[in-house]
Amino acid sequence: MLKFFRKIRKQFIAEKKVGNYLLYAIGEIVLVVIGILIALAIDNANDNRIKREKEQVYLKGLKEEFDISKTKLEELIKVNRKSYEAAQEIVLLMEDGNVATEETFSNLLSDAFTNDIFFNPNNSLLNEMINSGSLKDISNDTLRIRLTNWISTIDDIANQEKMLGEERNNTVNVFRDEGYSIHTLLDYTGMSKKLGIPLRKNPISNLGALESVAFENNILLFIITSQSTEIDHYIPLMTSLDSILEMINNELVE
Template sequence: MARFFRKFRLNSLSKSKIGKYVVYAIGEIVLVVIGILIAVGINNSRERSILEAKEQTYLKGLKEEFETSKRKLIQLMEVNERNYEGAKTILNYTNNPNENLSEKEFSELLSRSFSFDVYFNANNSLLNEMINSGSLKDISNDKLRKLLTNWEAILKDISKQEGELGEQRARVLDMFRTNANSIKTIFQLSTTSPETEFLQKENYVSNLNLLASLEFENNIMMFYLVSYSTSEAHYKPLLKELNSILDLINNEIQ
């Protein structure tokens, strides 16, 4: 009987030790799991901080680029408007014997309308770098990311329109590359620039005959229409798109 109770006590002690070991082991496992979760959380937090800092750097760079592009576009729109307003004025004098225009006035109108070509050169170096490196995904705002993705396609459409405008401008200027008319006269009588100030104001060839030319009128008309369309159907919507992008960028910058 004594041996039985002794054996019972030993078994109870053994079971008690096993129970304590199991509890200890479970506690160790729980602590390890908690440690892993904390480490993962810290790592994820660190990665998020790195990504957020990277995004902020991109956003600030994009803001600078698009603000520069906006300034360029506004200046270009002013040039284009001056061009088509000048062309519209010339149209009022074509095939209209009741309107008198001096050679100097005609030269100044031509100079103001056709001296400057129109081409929008957007600042896209950072955006192109982001697209090529796949970093556009780091922009967390879905709407902004979509607008940035579509930006290149919009610029291609603008470039196509500007190409058509350049062709119409060239057709007008080609009429001064003949023996009938003189581009030199335009430089002689319009506002002088450093490279043309040596030209004398006298002894010029008149270009007023162009006002009676139907070909000239047609070319001026086409230039005016394409230039006006470039402003209304392309540049103004582009400016609106630029403002939308800048608004989203400013909202995301912390």
């Protein structure tokens, strides 16, 4: 096409038809501009396609991470609830004045204070995206903000879990410092055998702890902190997690 215009242009120059020459010169410029615009449009389309493909890879990876994190959080909520419910049972034994067996008390202590409560979400890809600046490749502004806020939320959860761990340790320390026997607890929960520790021939009773005001105070603080961890932190966190997963699923191309 351009050769055709050049041929005509030479002909007009040779024939000294200046007006027609200018018209065809403008047409030639227009064609060049159109060609450039088409090339730019193709490049932009290719760039957008590459970005969308990259975004889909990230979204699929994030979905996998958050699905695993949700499973972890669901299990953690169950463990935390089992802990404070066992602690509540101990308080009931104290209040009712019922004579508990050594085995019952030991198992309740184990259920309440054995497990550390700590949420460990799968954030490897998300952290990598934030550190590398790749979070900008997520086109949904709301989702991008939620992902950024997720990290700070996890930090808040960790602070609450630290408080809960301190209350757990305080309760266990009172139990130990007032002269009650960890060995007896291990014997009656079956842990001595698993740890290769010989059973005591004359185990020390721990039932006196049910009359300890200091022990009760620490258990009550532990229950309050455990329930606060669930109600004020884990449940809202689960809501946020579900919202993020919903947005990720909506952005994924089938």
